[in-house]
Amino acid sequence: MGPHKTNSSGKKPFETEERGAFRDSVRRFVEQDIKPYVDEWDEAGEFPWKLHLTAGALGLYGFGIDEKYGGLGFDDCFMRAAMSEELGRCGANGVPASLASCNITTGPIQALASEAIKERVLPEVMSGAKGACLGVTEPSGGSDVANLKTRATRDGDYYVLNGSKTFITGGMNGTYFVVAARTGGEGLRGISLFLVEKGAPGFTQEAIDRKMGWWCSDTATLFFDDCRVPVSDMIGEENRGFLAIMNNFNLERVAIIAQVLGSSKLCLEESIGYAQERETFGKPLVKHQVIRHKIAEMSARIDAVEAYLDSICWRINEGDMPVAEICKAKFFATKAFEYCAGEAMQIFGGAGYVRGTLVERMYREVKVLSIGGGSEEIMHDLAVSQMGL
Numbered sequence: 001m002g003p004h005k006t007n008s009s010g011k012k013p014f015e016t017e018e019r020g021a022f023r024d025s026v027r028r029f030v031e032q033d034i035k036p037y038v039d040e041w042d043e044a045g046e047f048p049w050k051l052h053l054t055a056g057a058l059g060l061y062g063f064g065i066d067e068k069y070g071g072l073g074f075d076d077c078f079m080r081a082a083m084s085e086e087l088g089r090c091g092a093n094g095v096p097a098s099l100a101s102c103n104i105t106t107g108p109i110q111a112l113a114s115e116a117i118k119e120r121v122l123p124e125v126m127s128g129a130k131g132a133c134l135g136v137t138e139p140s141g142g143s144d145v146a147n148l149k150t151r152a153t154r155d156g157d158y159y160v161l162n163g164s165k166t167f168i169t170g171g172m173n174g175t176y177f178v179v180a181a182r183t184g185g186e187g188l189r190g191i192s193l194f195l196v197e198k199g200a201p202g203f204t205q206e207a208i209d210r211k212m213g214w215w216c217s218d219t220a221t222l223f224f225d226d227c228r229v230p231v232s233d234m235i236g237e238e239n240r241g242f243l244a245i246m247n248n249f250n251l252e253r254v255a256i257i258a259q260v261l262g263s264s265k266l267c268l269e270e271s272i273g274y275a276q277e278r279e280t281f282g283k284p285l286v287k288h289q290v291i292r293h294k295i296a297e298m299s300a301r302i303d304a305v306e307a308y309l310d311s312i313c314w315r316i317n318e319g320d321m322p323v324a325e326i327c328k329a330k331f332f333a334t335k336a337f338e339y340c341a342g343e344a345m346q347i348f349g350g351a352g353y354v355r356g357t358l359v360e361r362m363y364r365e366v367k368v369l370s371i372g373g374g375s376e377e378i379m380h381d382l383a384v385s386q387m388g389l
């Protein structure tokens, strides 16, 4: 099946030749280098590192990063969204999760880090040679970022970090970690960001196994036990990290919206393909009205997410950051994905219940996307706070 078309002509709003060519290159990458192997990789619990190198060569890590550090030297939210959407169609979201963990990490480095850090870290991450991860969530909680407990205490030319981070994507294989720690008093005004490198004394990682989904994505708990970080490796100003984390969440959430859009389309395409082949009561499933309605409903929700995402991308390209819309679109998109994955499973019947089928995997991957990067509950809450309520 070809990609799901959103209107009768199939032409996307805001499409340009450049955006179309970029989307095609990511689609080819997904079709040739990822999709055929996702089942094998998910069962193995990992995928080959060379995928990062291919992603780097395609420029998938370079949006918003200066050319002198190996970045693309420009940003375009439509291209970012196209990238995440196409990756979301690969059939195992653990791949884009681990591949793109650096994209939620390099933003604060580009925006706030010293020249020395940028020169040290960004070129290797842009090329895909080294991985970068973001450490915000702690065992005591991820939603209440302002209350995080990992502490960084100044000692001469160093900060000494003590505490722990959990559920960190790319945390075992990554080299560079942007870690949030408390340098000041309680609350959101006491948080700073630090660059910590794998192998730093007092820094250890432990894999989190047996996840419900995203099996091929490496996820880790990080431990900081008197881990000494040079003062020069602080990213941005002391005690100003909370705002940087919140700003960074916006583009992470846009990426998640686009990724679940891709995965929802995959569910729809799989459903249509199966419903055309499978016959019950003397005719293909697709000719039964109830199944047709499921397809219409999935398609309508996908169209709505796509249109919402397009309007958000347009506003971001115009220099606006529509925080409320991003939050609303995130929970709306993950709910749409939940619906599409559930109905796809239903259309497949028993065949969808078998491990390794795409719809079975999609169904297991719904929850992490409605929890990670800001849970549905937090997205609702934040959207209403943005209304001044």
Ligand SMILES: Cc1cc2nc3c(=O)[nH]c(=O)nc-3n(C[C@H](O)[C@H](O)[C@H](O)COP(=O)(O)OP(=O)(O)OC[C@H]3O[C@@H](n4cnc5c(N)ncnc54)[C@H](O)[C@@H]3O)c2cc1C
Pocket (backbone or CB within 6 Å): 101, 133, 134, 135, 136, 137, 138, 140, 141, 142, 143, 144, 166, 167, 168, 169, 170, 211, 214, 219, 368, 371, 372, 373, 374, 375, 376, 377, 378, 381
């Ligand atoms: C596979 C995976 C990968 C991840 N990757 C990363 C990563 O790379 N970096 C990183 O920093 N984090 C990562 N996370 C963590 C993720 O961002 C958090 O799981 C998420 O922010 C929620 O935090 P929590 O799990 O601690 O839940 P909690 O904050 O403990 O919340 C538990 C539940 O209560 C709800 N809740 C909390 N507060 C409220 C409230 N005020 N009102 C109503 N409901 C509320 C939440 O929505 C949630 O449903 C990852 C998580 C997973 C599962």
